[in-house]
Amino acid sequence: MTTDISTAPARTIVVTPFLKTARPREGVPARPPAARLDEAVGLTRAMSVDVVGAEIVPVSRPRPSTLIGQGAIDALKAMIAENAAGLAVFDTHLTPIQQRNLEKALDCKVIDRTALILEIFGERARTREGTLQVELAHLSYQRSRLVRSWTHLERQRGGLGFVGGPGETQIEIDRRLIGERIARLKAELEEVKRTRTLHRAARKRVPFPVVALVGYTNAGKSTLFNRLTRASVFAEDMLFATLDPTMRRVTLPSGRQIILSDTVGFVSDLPTELVAAFRATLEEVLEADLILHVRDVSHPDSDAQRDDVVAVLDDLGVGEEALRVSGLEVANKIDRLDGDSRDYWRARADRNEGLVAISAQSGEGVDDLLRAVDAHLSALHVEITVLLGHTEGRDIAWLYDRGDVTAREDGDFGVRLTVRLSADDLARWDVLRSRTGGDGR
Ligand SMILES: Nc1nc2c(ncn2[C@@H]2O[C@H](COP(=O)(O)OP(=O)(O)O)[C@@H](O)[C@H]2O)c(=O)[nH]1
Numbered sequence: 001m002t003t004d005i006s007t008a009p010a011r012t013i014v015v016t017p018f019l020k021t022a023r024p025r026e027g028v029p030a031r032p033p034a035a036r037l038d039e040a041v042g043l044t045r046a047m048s049v050d051v052v053g054a055e056i057v058p059v060s061r062p063r064p065s066t067l068i069g070q071g072a073i074d075a076l077k078a079m080i081a082e083n084a085a086g087l088a089v090f091d092t093h094l095t096p097i098q099q100r101n102l103e104k105a106l107d108c109k110v111i112d113r114t115a116l117i118l119e120i121f122g123e124r125a126r127t128r129e130g131t132l133q134v135e136l137a138h139l140s141y142q143r144s145r146l147v148r149s150w151t152h153l154e155r156q157r158g159g160l161g162f163v164g165g166p167g168e169t170q171i172e173i174d175r176r177l178i179g180e181r182i183a184r185l186k187a188e189l190e191e192v193k194r195t196r197t198l199h200r201a202a203r204k205r206v207p208f209p210v211v212a213l214v215g216y217t218n219a220g221k222s223t224l225f226n227r228l229t230r231a232s233v234f235a236e237d238m239l240f241a242t243l244d245p246t247m248r249r250v251t252l253p254s255g256r257q258i259i260l261s262d263t264v265g266f267v268s269d270l271p272t273e274l275v276a277a278f279r280a281t282l283e284e285v286l287e288a289d290l291i292l293h294v295r296d297v298s299h300p301d302s303d304a305q306r307d308d309v310v311a312v313l314d315d316l317g318v319g320e321e322a323l324r325v326s327g328l329e330v331a332n333k334i335d336r337l338d339g340d341s342r343d344y345w346r347a348r349a350d351r352n353e354g355l356v357a358i359s360a361q362s363g364e365g366v367d368d369l370l371r372a373v374d375a376h377l378s379a380l381h382v383e384i385t386v387l388l389g390h391t392e393g394r395d396i397a398w399l400y401d402r403g404d405v406t407a408r409e410d411g412d413f414g415v416r417l418t419v420r421l422s423a424d425d426l427a428r429w430d431v432l433r434s435r436t437g438g439d440g441r
């Protein structure tokens with residue numbers, strides 16, 4: 001049996017071992033196993049595999065050899081066989097021995113939580129820095145575990161190779177080679193960080209404002225992304241053929257075009273060795289003109305999740321003040337709230353221009369959201385008045401195309417236009433005019 005996600009989505013089961021003896025950390029409320037399983041399923045789906053089963057496995061006495069007991073192994077084995085699953089995701093830390101023994105006992109590939117998250121980051125890293133950070137974290141993880149294969153090192157793109165078949169070649173790990181590779185990666189990373197600003201300037205050429213969805217896994221980012229893009233996805237949109245499927249063009253009610261970007265989700269209890277990789281992967285939000293912070297307000301940890309997101313954005317360089325200016329909070333899943341809580345969120349959203357209450361699933365409030373996005377983006381615009389000769393039809397057309405012309409006066413002198421432009425387009429306009437020799441404004 002082989003599992004190859006390059007040809008078909010791997011059929012996968014998700015297992016959340018629930019340590020009954022585990023004492024909660026001081027001051028940290030224990031997360032209920034059902035919530036943990038939900039998140040693990042959400043994460044696994046983000047890896048573009050088919051989740052065919054999910055199970056909470058109570059563990060009273062963790063076994064060094066297999067973590068879970070024989071009864072649980074038998075039950076999982078039946079579930080795997082019944083669903084023809086080729087991959088089992090264990091939402092916990094597994095020792096290399098436990099992983100190997102479980103693979104043997106279950107007769108399928110087994111990965112743990114760290115490997116799962118690394119796999120997702122690997123698929124989703126868009127920047128060179130993100131890719132390098134993820135690879136670095138992956139190598140450190142591997143070295144610490146003395147895992148067998150490192151064929152992924154040769155891979156140019158895509159996942160990291162955790163999901164290869166159980167029959168793959170077992171190469172004995174060479175610590176020296178991995179150490180050298182890590183050193184080289186670190187050097188390259190330094191170089192990338194040094195020239196980062198340069199790359200950023202070059203990548204800023206996207207012709208429309210970028211709106212990024214951020215938030216926890218399972219907050220509803222992809223559901224919202226799909227709802228907003230469904231109507232506007234062109235099968236043969238040549239301009240965007242090269243963009244990945246998590247970036248799409250959307251036309252707002254005003255006719256304004258935006259690029260909507262679905263970013264990698266936050267996860268609770270992120271393993272510390274993955275923090276750098278996560279941040280690098282999320283760096284793309286720095287390019288966004290507007291950040292939509294999608295929250296699951298029906299989640300019991302909703303407030304703590306919000307604080308996490310705000311703190312990480314702050315670290316990335318999007319402080320709370322900046323977020324107020326260039327961010328919108330999206331209170332999602334209001335359909336799951338009882339009447340009182342729903343009224344509470346609606347009333348808050350009515351009072352606060354930076355907050356919209358929606359259900360990405362039912363569509364409730366999504367029109368309000370689009371209007372808010374529109375309003376926000378137009379607020380980022382500046383108004384200029386320009387005087388153009390009758391012969392400068394191309395530049396006049398450019399202004400009509402890119403901006404909102406709010407006033408026009410025609411006379412012998414030519415055309416006087418008052419036009420609202422985005423900050424970016426204003427910069428482009430200045431370049432355009434300096435090239436043609438006309439004065440900008
Ligand atoms: N009831 C309800 N469920 C939602 C809503 N939005 C998303 N979901 C569900 O929440 C789960 C996670 O959604 P997803 O869009 O994958 O979250 P992501 O991880 O942020 O991309 C899925 O099962 C969705 O069907 C909503 O507005 N209401």
Ligand SMILES: [Mg+2]
Nearest residue numbers: 046221222265
């Ligand atoms: Mg998603």
